[in-house]
Amino acid sequence: MDEVTRAASGAETPEAPATSEDPVAEPPPVVVRRIRRRRQGSVIAGVTGGVADHLGVDILRVRLVFVLLVAAAGAGFAVYAGLWLFCPIEPRGVERRVPPRERRQGLGLATLGVLLAVVLSGLGGQLSGWVVGPLGVVLVGVALVWREADTGSARPAGDTGWRSRWLAGRRLGLLRLLAGAILVALGIAAFLLGNVDLSQVQFGLLAALATLAGVAVLTVPWWMHLVRELGAERRERIREQERADIAAHLHDSVLQTLALIQKQAGEDGAGRDVRRLARSQERELRAWLYGPPGGDAGHPAGPGDATLAAALASTAGEVEDDYGVRVAPVVVGDAALDPDTTALVAAAREAMVNAAKHAGVDEIDVYAEVESDVVEIYVRDRGCGFDPDAVPDDRRGLAGSVRDRMTRHGGRVRLRSTSGEGTEVGLVLPRRRGATGVASPVASEEEAR
Amino acid sequence: MSEPMSAGTPPEPVTVVVVDDHALFRRGVRAELESLARRTVSVVGEAGSVDEAVAVIGHRRPDVVLLDVHMPDGGGAAVLARTRPDHPDVVFLALSVSDAAEDVISVIRAGARGYVTKTISGRDLADAVVRVRAGDAVFSPRLAGFVLDAFADRPGAAGVVDPELDQLTRRERDVLRLLARGWSYKEIAAELVISVKTVETHVSSVLRKTQSSNRHELSRWASDRRLV
Numbered sequence: 001m002d003e004v005t006r007a008a009s010g011a012e013t014p015e016a017p018a019t020s021e022d023p024v025a026e027p028p029p030v031v032v033r034r035i036r037r038r039r040q041g042s043v044i045a046g047v048t049g050g051v052a053d054h055l056g057v058d059i060l061r062v063r064l065v066f067v068l069l070v071a072a073a074g075a076g077f078a079v080y081a082g083l084w085l086f087c088p089i090e091p092r093g094v095e096r097r098v099p100p101r102e103r104r105q106g107l108g109l110a111t112l113g114v115l116l117a118v119v120l121s122g123l124g125g126q127l128s129g130w131v132v133g134p135l136g137v138v139l140v141g142v143a144l145v146w147r148e149a150d151t152g153s154a155r156p157a158g159d160t161g162w163r164s165r166w167l168a169g170r171r172l173g174l175l176r177l178l179a180g181a182i183l184v185a186l187g188i189a190a191f192l193l194g195n196v197d198l199s200q201v202q203f204g205l206l207a208a209l210a211t212l213a214g215v216a217v218l219t220v221p222w223w224m225h226l227v228r229e230l231g232a233e234r235r236e237r238i239r240e241q242e243r244a245d246i247a248a249h250l251h252d253s254v255l256q257t258l259a260l261i262q263k264q265a266g267e268d269g270a271g272r273d274v275r276r277l278a279r280s281q282e283r284e285l286r287a288w289l290y291g292p293p294g295g296d297a298g299h300p301a302g303p304g305d306a307t308l309a310a311a312l313a314s315t316a317g318e319v320e321d322d323y324g325v326r327v328a329p330v331v332v333g334d335a336a337l338d339p340d341t342t343a344l345v346a347a348a349r350e351a352m353v354n355a356a357k358h359a360g361v362d363e364i365d366v367y368a369e370v371e372s373d374v375v376e377i378y379v380r381d382r383g384c385g386f387d388p389d390a391v392p393d394d395r396r397g398l399a400g401s402v403r404d405r406m407t408r409h410g411g412r413v414r415l416r417s418t419s420g421e422g423t424e425v426g427l428v429l430p431r432r433r434g435a436t437g438v439a440s441p442v443a444s445e446e447e448a449r
Numbered sequence: 450m451s452e453p454m455s456a457g458t459p460p461e462p463v464t465v466v467v468v469d470d471h472a473l474f475r476r477g478v479r480a481e482l483e484s485l486a487r488r489t490v491s492v493v494g495e496a497g498s499v500d501e502a503v504a505v506i507g508h509r510r511p512d513v514v515l516l517d518v519h520m521p522d523g524g525g526a527a528v529l530a531r532t533r534p535d536h537p538d539v540v541f542l543a544l545s546v547s548d549a550a551e552d553v554i555s556v557i558r559a560g561a562r563g564y565v566t567k568t569i570s571g572r573d574l575a576d577a578v579v580r581v582r583a584g585d586a587v588f589s590p591r592l593a594g595f596v597l598d599a600f601a602d603r604p605g606a607a608g609v610v611d612p613e614l615d616q617l618t619r620r621e622r623d624v625l626r627l628l629a630r631g632w633s634y635k636e637i638a639a640e641l642v643i644s645v646k647t648v649e650t651h652v653s654s655v656l657r658k659t660q661s662s663n664r665h666e667l668s669r670w671a672s673d674r675r676l677v
Contacts (some may be wrong), residue, residue, distance in 0.1 A: 330594035363629030
């Protein structure tokens with residue numbers, strides 16, 4: 001909450017002075033406060049506009065500073081190019097109305113900057129005219145190509161920058177790209193022709209071309225790989241998004257309906273059957289939506305790995321299906337399955353079955369807690385209860401499978417049952433040292449009986 | 450914390466507004482509450498969207514709002530955010546088909562005083578409504594499990610910043626454990642040899658910590674919700 005409000009006000013502040021000059025401008029939905037180049041009303045790449053937005057100053061001043069920086073040994077060019085490379089363009093849909101005066105000023109200042117660079121370098125005498133001229137041509141060509149690569153790739157139909165009126169459409173984009181490339185090539189050629197004698201140039205040119213071709217051929221597999229990977233990643237992302245949408249939809253419609261069916265089903269035999277079916281469908285759907293069972297309580301179980309929580313959840317599901325009761329396991333912490341914990345789950349299953357068969361209830365609470373030194377599972381029903389001492393010897397369910405199983409693995413059973421109020425079977429299994437726990441709460445008090 | 454419902458039925462039934470985008474479900478809850486708990490609970494309004502909920506709650510001023518977690522336009526958390534500032538005395542009880550920790554925790558942290566799943570029986574639901582109205586927190590076993598898990602001191606867990614808020618006392622942990630095992634307040638009180646009122650105090654204090662602690666687990670659950 002705090003984060004959001006802070007971000008929102010952060011987006012507001014740099015925008016405030018800008019709104020005074022273009023009243024329709026809305027604060028862009030930025031989350032992190034960083035420079036974003038303006039999409040509209042830019043002369044070259046919207047860098048100065050972005051800086052002006054970011055600092056909350058007038059764009060004219062920013063442009064002036066850049067022009068002055070150009071005088072400082074061309075630093076303005078470097079800074080501009082750096083910002084262009086590293087600052088993202090602002091998201092679509094930010095409407096600005098840029099006054100024509102501002103545009104004219106921007107265009108004029110950009111020209112002034114270039115002229116200033118040419119004149120100053122000419123005056124300085126370090127670089128003579130035949131270097132500066134071609135260099136200027138190369139710079140213009142680079143700017144053209146960069147600009148096209150920047151915005152041309154996905155230009156929306158409604159984008160009406162001031163140039164778009166006379167340079168609109170994809171073909172013109174291609175033309176601009178071509179023009180830029182030709183300018184760069186011309187600049188380099190002019191530079192080379194003026195500088196070195198022709199035979200050397202021929203050799204150098206050939207060598208460079210050969211190297212380029214060699215590198216291109218050698219790296220073909222990587223390029224292909226890159227392209228394929230990009231495609232795969234994109235497909236994966238789309239699939240993920242689709243799955244999330246389906247999940248949201250299923251969650252809201254189908255799970256709701258299943259819950260409703262469970263509530264409304266009658267108490268007779270048919271009603272119990274319907275409820276059991278709805279329950280089992282709900283469980284399957286949940287497993288599909290949220291991954292394998294046991295993924296609750298903040299420990300999403302990975303596919304195929306056997307943990308106590310996952311085993312307990314599937315066991316509970318089996319008991320639900322077989323006996324038409326509702327078993328809702330709550331698991332705190334988790335542990336890997338080993339022979340001991342497997343036996344524990346089997347004992348818990350026995351206790352659940354016992355409750356489902358004899359207690360006469362349709363809901364059983366199961367709670368498991370994994371601590372660093374002990375694992376406990378409680379199976380509780382609110383059924384008829386019984387007197388443990390009065391159980392005839394032939395009913396070996398609890399005594400046999402549960403108690404024997406637990407003692408064999410070094411654990412114990414705590415049984416409490418009150419006639420008419422229900423039964424709770426507590427299974428306590430001390431953990432061996434070195435047993436791997438997925439998560440082990442330190443709470444070591446062994447008091448909750 | 451007012452008295453637990455021991456002194457017979459209160460003179461005025463608890464007024465309830467049901468907020469859920471599924472009309473069928475609203476009707477079901479209403480029918481169930483009206484047939485089972487006519488004297489203690491009375492449904493005074495229904496709403497099927499966030500905007501409707503805000504309007505109905507403002508107009509009817511119910512004691513308790515039964516709130517669906519998943520709705521278009523932001524769900525239960527949005528309703529809580531928009532109505533709680535104006536109506537601090539309205540109590541919210543979340544009702545959801547979801548079992549996901551981030552759903553449960555996020556709606557609790559948005560201000561709901563309890564969480565029950567939609568498969569709860571009508572009688573239990575009426576009981577839960579009366580209890581939240583009386584100032585109790587309603588912790589289903591699952592919610593208790595989530596909270597225990599969130600407050601567990603794992604070796605890798607981030608350090609405790611505010612011990613008052615970021616840790617449960619041993620007694621609170623005991624109470625939560627028994628809640629997670631499906632015990633009632635009365636049974637917990639008898640087991641721990643404390644009064645029912647003390648159990649309620651512990652549960653309320655756990656609720657307060659769950660709502661305002663900045664523990665990593667809690668804020669993570671509350672922030673990265675899978676579904677809207």
